[in-house]
Amino acid sequence: MMKPKKRVMLIGSVDAGKSTLLQALFGDELPARKTQSLEYRDWIIDTPGEYTENPMYYRSLMATSFEAGLLLIVQDATARHIALPPGFAGGFPIPAMGVITKLDHPHADLTRAESLIRVALPEGELWHTSSMTKHNIDALRERLTFLLR
Ligand SMILES: Nc1nc2c(ncn2[C@@H]2O[C@H](COP(=O)(O)OP(=O)(O)OP(=O)(O)O)[C@@H](O)[C@H]2O)c(=O)[nH]1
Numbered sequence: 001m002m003k004p005k006k007r008v009m010l011i012g013s014v015d016a017g018k019s020t021l022l023q024a025l026f027g028d029e030l031p032a033r034k035t036q037s038l039e040y041r042d043w044i045i046d047t048p049g050e051y052t053e054n055p056m057y058y059r060s061l062m063a064t065s066f067e068a069g070l071l072l073i074v075q076d077a078t079a080r081h082i083a084l085p086p087g088f089a090g091g092f093p094i095p096a097m098g099v100i101t102k103l104d105h106p107h108a109d110l111t112r113a114e115s116l117i118r119v120a121l122p123e124g125e126l127w128h129t130s131s132m133t134k135h136n137i138d139a140l141r142e143r144l145t146f147l148l149r
């Protein structure tokens with residue numbers, strides 16, 4: 001795999017599965033620890049879910065996005081809400097795409113998850129993954145490294 005030039009920044013609610021997705025993309029062993037602060041790892045910037053849930057942190061997310069080439073909004077397929085306001089992705093200076101995680105979960109509801117994430121991400125690619133079964137993980141890694149090259 002070619003090392004990308006730019007970074008992807010992961011955002012999404014607490015427990016959305018951001019860090020677990022990061023670990024799956026790098027082939028690390030699960031589980032992930034709770035993210036307490038911005039974490040830079042190779043070509044990924046992981047953020048604490050609190051930054052997505054609390055508007056007090058939006059400025060920090062915006063500032064950090066200048067170090068990234070792509071915004072990845074992570075939405076849990078079992079979640080009944082999305083923390084982000086309408087059109088949130090459009091406020092960033094970089095392109096955005098979405099990932100719906102936990103496809104393997106018995107309570108996953110893809111139709112609901114898609115309509116929730118489309119509020120914050122009206123356009124842009126939308127991927128479905130499971131970090132447990134690794135569904136779409138290799139394909140997503142290929143896609144991200146291609147987009148960031
Ligand atoms: N079934 C299933 N569970 C998952 C998946 N991805 C993450 N989880 C679980 O969801 C919980 C939260 O995962 P994290 O990756 O820590 O979530 P996060 O978005 O990084 O959370 P913060 O760091 O608090 O913002 C953990 O218990 C994971 O094991 C998945 O694909 N399938």
Ligand SMILES: [Mg+2]
Nearest residue numbers: 018019034035
């Ligand atoms: Mg985390």
